[in-house]
Structure formats: structure tokens, C-alpha cells
Amino acid sequence: MRLTPARLRPRDVLQVGSAGLRTRPLRVFLSALGIAIGIAAMTAVVGISASSQAEVDRQLAALGTNLLTVSPGSTLLGGTASLPPESVAMVGRIGPVRRVAATGKVPDTHAYRTDRIPEAQTGGISVQAAHLDLPAAVGAELAAGAWLNAATERYPAAVLGSAAARRLGITAAGGQVYVGSMWFTVVGVLDAVALAPELDSSVLVGWTAARTYLKFDGNPTTVYTRTADSAVEAVRAVLAATANPAAPSEVKVSRPSDALAARRATSKAFTGLLLGLGAVALLVGGVGVANTMVISVLERRAEIGLRRALGATRGQIRAQFLTESLLLSALGGVGGVLLGVVATTLYASTRSWAALVPVWASAGGVAATLVIGAVAGLYPAVRAARLSPTEALGSP
Numbered sequence: 246m247r248l249t250p251a252r253l254r255p256r257d258v259l260q261v262g263s264a265g266l267r268t269r270p271l272r273v274f275l276s277a278l279g280i281a282i283g284i285a286a287m288t289a290v291v292g293i294s295a296s297s298q299a300e301v302d303r304q305l306a307a308l309g310t311n312l313l314t315v316s317p318g319s320t321l322l323g324g325t326a327s328l329p330p331e332s333v334a335m336v337g338r339i340g341p342v343r344r345v346a347a348t349g350k351v352p353d354t355h356a357y358r359t360d361r362i363p364e365a366q367t368g369g370i371s372v373q374a375a376h377l378d379l380p381a382a383v384g385a386e387l388a389a390g391a392w393l394n395a396a397t398e399r400y401p402a403a404v405l406g407s408a409a410a411r412r413l414g415i416t417a418a419g420g421q422v423y424v425g426s427m428w429f430t431v432v433g434v435l436d437a438v439a440l441a442p443e444l445d446s447s448v449l450v451g452w453t454a455a456r457t458y459l460k461f462d463g464n465p466t467t468v469y470t471r472t473a474d475s476a477v478e479a480v481r482a483v484l485a486a487t488a489n490p491a492a493p494s495e496v497k498v499s500r501p502s503d504a505l506a507a508r509r510a511t512s513k514a515f516t517g518l519l520l521g522l523g524a525v526a527l528l529v530g531g532v533g534v535a536n537t538m539v540i541s542v543l544e545r546r547a548e549i550g551l552r553r554a555l556g557a558t559r560g561q562i563r564a565q566f567l568t569e570s571l572l573l574s575a576l577g578g579v580g581g582v583l584l585g586v587v588a589t590t591l592y593a594s595t596r597s598w599a600a601l602v603p604v605w606a607s608a609g610g611v612a613a614t615l616v617i618g619a620v621a622g623l624y625p626a627v628r629a630a631r632l633s634p635t636e637a638l639g640s641p
Contacts, residue, residue: 261565263572265541272537273573279533280577280617281584284610287524288585289592292602296593299601304439310500311343311477312383312440315468315488318497326495330463332488333376339487341476346382347465348449349374354459356403356448357423358413370409372424373447373466374455382469383441390418390433398451401458403429406445407437422448425459440501441469531617534577538570538625549632559630566629570622571615578614582607 266273315336317326337345351372355364379385380392393404403422410416420431429450438444455461468488472480477500485496542549549562586602593600 258564258568259572261568263569265545265566265569266572266576269541273576276533276537276573277577277580279529280531280574280614281581283524283529284578284581284614285584285588287613288582288602288606288610289588291606292585292589292600293592295603295606296589296598296601300596300598311472311474312501313470313472313477313481313484314441314499314501315470315484316466316497316499318495320492320495326489326492328465328468328488328496329491330465333465333468335487335490336468336470336484339470339472339480339483341473341480342470343473344378344382344471345468346376346379347468348376348379348444348447349452349455349461349464350466351425351450351455351459351461354425356409356413356429358415360423360428362423370412371447372455372459373444373449374452374459374461375404375449376452379449379469380435382471383438383444385438385441385444386436388434388436389416390431392433393449393451397432399453399457400451401427401429401454402432402451404433404435404449405431406435406447406449408445409448410434412446424448424450427458441467443467528617531574531621534570534573534618535621535625537573538566538622539628541569542566542625542629545629546632549629553633562632563626563630566626567619567622570626571618574614574618574621575611578611581614582610585610 315328315332317328320326333345333347336342351374354372356370356372375393376382377393377395377398380387387404388407388410390404393402401424403424405413405415405422413420413422415422415431416434418432418434421428422431423429429448435444435449450459452461452463456463470480470484481498481500484498486493489496552562586600586607589602590600
């Protein structure tokens, strides 16, 4: 009469496969840690990158991609060109243009906290004349006080950029700064301007006040233009010729939102590099799992021989050790995903971002560990299954 070996149910396979893990907790922890480090690195990299890109997309959605700037370029002889005073009005007559404003740098003039500071110690705080509708054009918001109005723009009043306010030690309206040879009253402080960072380190005064008190010549340095979204490229193509018809080649036209998009592209390239490093760490963890399983087979030859003598088939022995390898890798994978999510959340909180870990990254991390576990445990499982009962029981 031929005996048929008993079939193991999936539950039995899991119990037998997890027995080796329960008896060697320290070795299991160290092996799973290698997998967890690789998965945590990959999950955190993807999560931080996704959070960063989401923040850039949020900024682009809030600030818009329809802001174009016009500024002087260089002359044919290498000198510094200039925009004519009427350039703002001419740009404003372009059909799709919705809003236009300008700033003009006041030459040889800087702002100081007191009148006791030597003129050479400027701290990089420049003075710029500004149009009244500048905040609406560049998407600037006030941190304190108010923006210039039709009354204050004619008198010695100033609004500080965020960086200039920190350097001057003024965080609220009501203080005074020494500009040129006279005092200007601070009426407002701006938040950081993402699309016009040059404003952050400037002291902004009214266009009329700059001409009256600071000998400003009235030539704009930068013209900010908001256009209809569908006509950005068309307006961009004619801005130079419109702003300076006599010398369009001496005009620079840029799109500030391109800098944010470039930052997103750079972030993607950097993410690819870090993912490669995470894959190397994952490979090292897989080697650790394979090493653990090979040693486990060598140490448990007697157990294998006893199970074979009691009727276990080669397939059941193979399934036992393959299951053990998969469970070991799964522990590392789940632990790594959790560590990666925690790392992403902590980093995003320090940057005031919304933490975002794509589902595919978490699921892919666990799936990758299962693949690593299957590959790492295949050879030890096959080797264990090939042991005959007499060879296994006779080993020391």
C-alpha cells in the first residue's frame, strides 16, 4: 500500500515558516533591519520629493504662471541698457495684458537703520521706487502694516521687503529708516515674494517720492506683467519690441515661474540619484537575508532530517524555508515603509509642507521586499529540500 504524504494548509505553512523566526529574534531583527533601511530610504526619498513637488505645484497654482518680467539687458558695446520711462504705458496697451507695474532702482542710494552708520556699510539693502499696483502684479502679501497708497507714495514713506526688514530689525509699521539723507517712515513689511525675490532685500518707496526726495530719474528697472493664461507665449514674443521699440535686443524678458518649474525638474533628477542609493541599500539587505537563510539551513539540518523522516516532502521543506525568507523580508519591508513615512512627515513638518507619500511607493516597497525575499530564500530552500533524511540526521 502506497502512503500519500499529508498536505499542508496555508495556515500550517505559515506556522512552520515562522517557527524559525520566533526562535532567533535577534538575528531576525538584524536581518530585517537591513531590508528596512533600504525601503525606508527609498520611501522617504519618494515621499519628500512628492511633498516638495506638491508644494511647488501649490505655489504655481497660487501665484500663477502668467507673470512676465521685462528688464534692461546689455548694449552692443557691453554697457548697461535702460528702459524708457514710457515702457510701462506701452506694455499696458498690449491686448492680453491684464496688469502691469514697475520698480525702478534708485542709484547710489541705500537704506540704513540709523544715520550713524557709514555709507560703505550698506548691508545690501537697496532702495527702489514702486508703482502702487505692484503687490497685485507680483502676488505679494503684507506681513505687517499697509502698502503705499495715493497719499503716502508722495511722501517719505517706505515698505520693507522681508529680508530687508530682518536686517534692519524692523518687524512692524511705525519705525523709521534712513534713506539717502533723510528719514522715511515704515508703513508696511512684505512677506517673502516667491516670484520676485529681488524685492525681499529692498526698501520700496513711492514713485513720486523717489523723484522728489531721492533724485530718481523715473526709468523703470523691472516691469512686471500679468497676462491672460492663454496668451503668455504670444505676449512674451512682443514684450521686448513693445517696451523698447528703438532697441528690442537690449531688453530681457523672463518668466519667473520657470524657476519654480526648474526646481521641480532638478528635484526629480536628484530623486533618481537617491533612489539608486536606496536600491543599493535594499540589495545589501537582500544579501543579508540570503546569508541568514543559508546559515539557518546549516544550523537546522537535524530538524530537516527529522521532518523528512516523519514524512515531510521536499516540496514542503522548500515551502517552509521560502516562507520563512518571505516573512523575514516582509517584516523589514513593512518596518521600512513605516520608517520612511515617519521620516517624510518629520521633514515636511520642518518645511511647513503637507506630507505626501504616494500609495505606489508604499505598496511598491513591500512588493520589492517580497521579491528580494523570494530570490534570497530560493537557494537555501532548494538546498534544504535536497537533504536526505539520513544525511541530515547524521550531521553534527
